[in-house]
Amino acid sequence: MSKQELAVAALRNGTVIDHIPPQALFQCVKILGIELLDKQLTIGNNLHSSKHGAKGIIKVADTFFPEAVLDRISIIAPDAVVNTIRDYEVVEKRRVELPDTVVGIVKCDNPKCITNHEPMRTKFAVIDRNAGLLRCHYCNHTVSSLKATLL
């Protein structure tokens, strides 16, 4: 086992989120709400990735995240992999999943869109999963999920 893998495996219980695009790492930290957490926390960025060149990784001890939070992660880090660790074992390893429709998470970047003027939830259809393209259900503008402002 290499030293790098050892660092990940050293977690006894908790969550490891891997394959985060470097530019999305700190927004992921924010979405997870772990800034004030008093658990053991390791954040790495610009690490070598065989798939994407560079990646970020977040390891949090004794913490597991609800689906709704991981849905938000899937918007800005569609390739992220979530590892659930119990007693030093990876008991679950899965990619986050961008849902078909994204409701109430992303802000429409069209300033003339009704969603930016009414107290209402935004709604987007995922039109290109690989490119991370979302189309506003209301104004039809296309928003890139990687550059999206989250609500």
Added chain:
Amino acid sequence: MNSSSLVSISDLSKEEIMRLLAQARHFELNPNQKILDGKVVATLFFEPSTRTRLSFETAVNRLGGRVIGFSDASSTSTSKGETLKDTIKMVSNYVDLIVMRHFLEGASRYATEVTDVPVINAGDGANQHPSQTMLDLYSIYKTQGRLDNLTITLVGDLKYGRTVHSLIMAMRYFNPTFRFVACDELKMPEEYKEVCRQNGIKYTEHKEFSKEVIDTSDIIYMTRVQRERFADLMEYEKVKDLYTLHNAMLDGARDNLRILHPLPRVNEINPDVDDNPKAYYFQQAQNGLYARQALICRSLGIDIPQEPLSISNQK
């Protein structure tokens, strides 16, 4: 959304479009009928548009219905900060149909989600304006006797012009050939070229509004080239006259060619074209009345006879 609403032309199937055109024909032959007796229609114009509002209101009045509404949001409680949702819910208590125009994009779609009363979108910002598209389709259908296999040339502002985008969406059922004539700044967005490719629609792009393009067109659809669209005014000055149609340019055109324009025009069609029998933009606007009568009856669930279009009763 309730299915009797109409927000975008893409909400209509090919069969529905054909039925609406045949019903528009019926209204053209019988524009005054008392079929909306007892019906009240709201025209909510959060953004003024006299042309569109008068067309809708005339359509209702000629069918014997009543109209309530406003022509400018400054006269409503919206100006006091009332949400769109609350305004729509309040009006829904009184009427059978809402026709609305709004400066915000997606406003009509949202309105359909907060009321059970059918909503017709009469324009939401730069987004959709389906009754304009229906009158464009009706004008093409009437002047050509068909919608299938036509060569349609779109000229001018193809980037921001919502009418040309909606026309592509509507014509995708009818195997058209498109010519896109525009300068680099205003050329057809990739998104709509992708729609063409996905639907097997042939298109070519041209920077020059050439004789060859004009002489092989069945329809030329002109749009306004607006100064505001250019970051560089020099660029505007350079291109503004390149996409102006003059009567002399029509010398070799096909007999069946018709010139369309959503109006109002600025200088993209020289007045010397107006007397050419190929100029159709004034009748085009009049067709809006019949197209809107058909759309109103669709939303109200009123069954209307369909009038087949025969070549002999064209124009």
